[in-house]
Amino acid sequence: MGEPERRKTVCEICLNNCGVDAWVQDGKVVKVEGSPECPDRGRLCVKGYASRDYIYRADRIKTPLRRVGRRGEGKFEPISWDEAYTEIARKLNGYKKEFGADSVAFYTGYSKWYRTMFHRFVHSFGTRNYGTESSSCFQAMRMANILTGGSLSRPDIAHAELFLAWAYDPFYSSVFHYDMIEKQREKGMKVICIDPKVTPFSQLADIHLRPRAGTDGALALYFGQYLIAHGAVDQAYIDAHVHGYPEYAAYVKEFSAERTAQLTGIPVDQLEAAGALLTEDRRFAISLGAAPLTHHRNGVQNIRALLALSAISGSYDREGGNIPTEFANPKMNADCDVGDERFIDEVRPEGGRPKIGTDRFPVWSELIDEFQAMDLSRQILEGTPYPIQAVFSLGMNARMFPGDGKLFQALSQVGFFVDVDIFLTDTAKYADIVLPACTSFERAQFQGGFMGHYFNTPTVRWLDPVIEPLYESKSDADILCELANYLELDDPILRKGYEACSRYLLRRVGVTFSELQTTHATTRIPGKEPYRPGDNTAHGYATPTGKFELTSEVLRRHGFDPLPTYRPSADEHDPEEYPLQLTAGGRLPYHFHSRFQNSALKKVFRPESMADISPEDAKALRIRQGDAIALTTAYGTIRLKANVTHTVAPGAVFVYQDYPDADVNSIIGPEHLDPISGFPGYRSVRCRVEKVKPQKETERRDA
Ligand SMILES: Nc1nc2c(c(=O)[nH]1)N[C@H]1C(S)=C(S)[C@@H](COP(=O)(O)OP(=O)(O)OC[C@H]3O[C@@H](n4cnc5c(=O)[nH]c(N)nc54)[C@H](O)[C@@H]3O)O[C@H]1N2
Numbered sequence: 001m002g003e004p005e006r007r008k009t010v011c012e013i014c015l016n017n018c019g020v021d022a023w024v025q026d027g028k029v030v031k032v033e034g035s036p037e038c039p040d041r042g043r044l045c046v047k048g049y050a051s052r053d054y055i056y057r058a059d060r061i062k063t064p065l066r067r068v069g070r071r072g073e074g075k076f077e078p079i080s081w082d083e084a085y086t087e088i089a090r091k092l093n094g095y096k097k098e099f100g101a102d103s104v105a106f107y108t109g110y111s112k113w114y115r116t117m118f119h120r121f122v123h124s125f126g127t128r129n130y131g132t133e134s135s136s137c138f139q140a141m142r143m144a145n146i147l148t149g150g151s152l153s154r155p156d157i158a159h160a161e162l163f164l165a166w167a168y169d170p171f172y173s174s175v176f177h178y179d180m181i182e183k184q185r186e187k188g189m190k191v192i193c194i195d196p197k198v199t200p201f202s203q204l205a206d207i208h209l210r211p212r213a214g215t216d217g218a219l220a221l222y223f224g225q226y227l228i229a230h231g232a233v234d235q236a237y238i239d240a241h242v243h244g245y246p247e248y249a250a251y252v253k254e255f256s257a258e259r260t261a262q263l264t265g266i267p268v269d270q271l272e273a274a275g276a277l278l279t280e281d282r283r284f285a286i287s288l289g290a291a292p293l294t295h296h297r298n299g300v301q302n303i304r305a306l307l308a309l310s311a312i313s314g315s316y317d318r319e320g321g322n323i324p325t326e327f328a329n330p331k332m333n334a335d336c337d338v339g340d341e342r343f344i345d346e347v348r349p350e351g352g353r354p355k356i357g358t359d360r361f362p363v364w365s366e367l368i369d370e371f372q373a374m375d376l377s378r379q380i381l382e383g384t385p386y387p388i389q390a391v392f393s394l395g396m397n398a399r400m401f402p403g404d405g406k407l408f409q410a411l412s413q414v415g416f417f418v419d420v421d422i423f424l425t426d427t428a429k430y431a432d433i434v435l436p437a438c439t440s441f442e443r444a445q446f447q448g449g450f451m452g453h454y455f456n457t458p459t460v461r462w463l464d465p466v467i468e469p470l471y472e473s474k475s476d477a478d479i480l481c482e483l484a485n486y487l488e489l490d491d492p493i494l495r496k497g498y499e500a501c502s503r504y505l506l507r508r509v510g511v512t513f514s515e516l517q518t519t520h521a522t523t524r525i526p527g528k529e530p531y532r533p534g535d536n537t538a539h540g541y542a543t544p545t546g547k548f549e550l551t552s553e554v555l556r557r558h559g560f561d562p563l564p565t566y567r568p569s570a571d572e573h574d575p576e577e578y579p580l581q582l583t584a585g586g587r588l589p590y591h592f593h594s595r596f597q598n599s600a601l602k603k604v605f606r607p608e609s610m611a612d613i614s615p616e617d618a619k620a621l622r623i624r625q626g627d628a629i630a631l632t633t634a635y636g637t638i639r640l641k642a643n644v645t646h647t648v649a650p651g652a653v654f655v656y657q658d659y660p661d662a663d664v665n666s667i668i669g670p671e672h673l674d675p676i677s678g679f680p681g682y683r684s685v686r687c688r689v690e691k692v693k694p695q696k697e698t699e700r701r702d703a
Pocket residue numbers: 108109110111133136137138290291295394395396397399400401420421422423425437438439476584585586592593594595657664665682
């Protein structure tokens with residue numbers, strides 16, 4: 001037996017990219033630790049510590065597979081990489097020749113690290129039909145920012161005096177972010193937490209407001225009204241830099257404390273206490289989140305209503321407020337562009353048909369360089385405005401979509417489907433060809449413009465694999481470059497391989513590839529400074545008027561309300577038949593979407609799906625902890641267990657997604673979407689709950 005050796009890599013289970021020291025013995029990872037030199041000071045979360053479970057799981061795909069059974073059945077035969085590539089190239093090039101490149105839809109799930117490569121690959125294939133999981137994550141918040149201030153922004157918590165922790169619970173979704181908040185709190189920063197639930201974070205806040213999910217826009221408009229009524233606005237900034245203020249000021253008058261209390265469920269005295277704190281002349285930063293506030297039919301306008309507070313109080317683009325940030329592709333919103341946009345743009349195809357979803361979501365299509373994937377199943381099934389013949393995906397999880405049955409149906413009908421994943425998922429079982437991807441421990445990786453802990457620090461890094469790829473698996477980046485050769489794409493750089501692409505990206509960065517390869521350390525990009533608050537204000541914002549748009553001229557052009565108007569978020573089904581509000585989402589510290597399916601972590605923590613309901617509702621429905629219940633929406637019913645908890649307010653039901661046996665997205669209508677962004681309204685769905693006999697008992701009786 002060899003001696004264990006310490007090797008450096010990162011955890012890529014989530015975007016945080018925590019540094020990992022992997023102890024490798026005889027080619028196997030025997031232990032993982034956090035890298036002490038990384039900003040997290042050597043800490044990992046429970047999921048990162050479970051990396052060995054993730055790497056060595058039994059359901060890893062071992063070889064390329066060809067489907068031999070029905071779609072979804074899971075019967076495959078192993079084939080060689082050469083056979084797989086040859087067949088994929090024959091099919092995709094065949095469809096391209098007969099129906100045009102746009103007849104193939106390219107899609108990726110949550111993973112971000114290969115996106116620059118993939119997006120270029122799709123362009124080189126000849127289409128703009130590139131879609132991602134961000135059709136339900138992050139981009140709606142980015143859109144709201146672009147429509148309003150001209151670019152993405154982020155809360156500058158590190159300098160804030162007041163933090164509006166809106167839909168924010170770092171202990172569950174981004175555990176290491178709390179450090180920064182704790183530091184600022186020690187300096188006197190106050191916190192208003194706005195969350196329908198009692199959470200680990202809400203209990204630390206100075207004020208906790210509990211709106212009904214999806215009513216945040218109304219609350220923000222109330223705050224706008226309060227700031228104006230109390231003279232706590234920055235009139236000089238408004239006069240010079242804000243467009244549409246008179247209309248906004250007139251509109252927010254409708255949001256009195258009494259009406260807002262009715263709309264949101266927050267008592268008047270609590271509204272007023274929070275309003276008073278807001279007028280204390282503290283620089284405030286507002287968290288906007290990638291998911292909870294935008295998972296409503298009114299999501300984009302709600303975020304715009306939050307941003308409006310930043311502008312009228314003079315906090316926008318100022319230290320301690322919400323400050324603009326660049327958008328770099330690999331890590332989504334790093335403060336650093338390493339040339340990814342150019343890399344993708346230089347092979348962008350001319351002409352072609354409109355991206356999937358353009359007719360239904362024109363604002364999305366105009367602002368976001370991806371198709372709106374919420375329209376994918378419809379276009380496959382209906383064939384309009386043009387038929388989609390094939391889907392090629394990296395890590396598709398069909399269950400993340402609302403009305404996912406429709407997507408599974410579409411995947412059964414599409415001419416050809418390829419899925420690349422680490423694990424043989426239920427979605428992969430629909431594919432004609434499945435390709436085995438490897439984990440971050442098994443691949444080389446170029447990282448530029450980090451998010452996570454290198455936030456606001458322009459850096460690059462090259463990582464070598466710490467172990468050989470397991471079985472016959474490969475890195476997605478290598479798969480794309482090899483496939484580019486089989487497809488005979490007119491893209492010499494892509495066809496040279498991942499390392500050549502990374503060198504090419506580094507050309508303009510001022511760091512050489514050999515420097516990165518020898519140090520393996522995070523390297524600061526010379527001469528590249530992070531954004532300085534105030535720069536955009538000085539030069540004018542990238543909106544049609546050059547100002548911060550309280551009335552959005554882009555929305556007006558598309559026939560939407562230009563003001564951040566408040567509209568109810570729930571669906572239109574009968575409130576008497578469906579008296580409760582389902583919020584399907586939220587995060588659990590030990591789960592990550594579908595990634596921990598079949599893992600020891602999931603077997604230990606919350607192995608079955610549960611619906612969180614309040615003790616009041618439970619009592620009225622005669623439901624006790626652990627009882628079997630049926631959760632019904634106008635779209636369907638699932639069975640799960642009741643978790644009776646005071647953390648949930650009466651009237652609300654919270655369910656976590658990604659439990660295949662009680663798949664909550666299967667009971668959310670696929671058309672329950674925000675018309676501006678196309679984002680699903682996962683978090684405001686009318687429902688009812690009933691106690692039922694446990695399923696097994698019923699089955700036994702029926703037998
Ligand atoms: N009801 C409800 N639904 C939701 C949400 C919600 O809050 N409520 N949240 C939405 C949001 S915000 C998001 S981000 C999405 C989640 O987005 P999903 O795309 O569903 O995320 P995951 O399940 O993490 O990953 C998808 C697949 O990628 C595979 N994978 C992991 N790493 C790699 C890799 O390196 N290469 C390849 N090829 N595959 C890999 C995983 O095994 C998995 O099968 O869900 C959305 N759906």
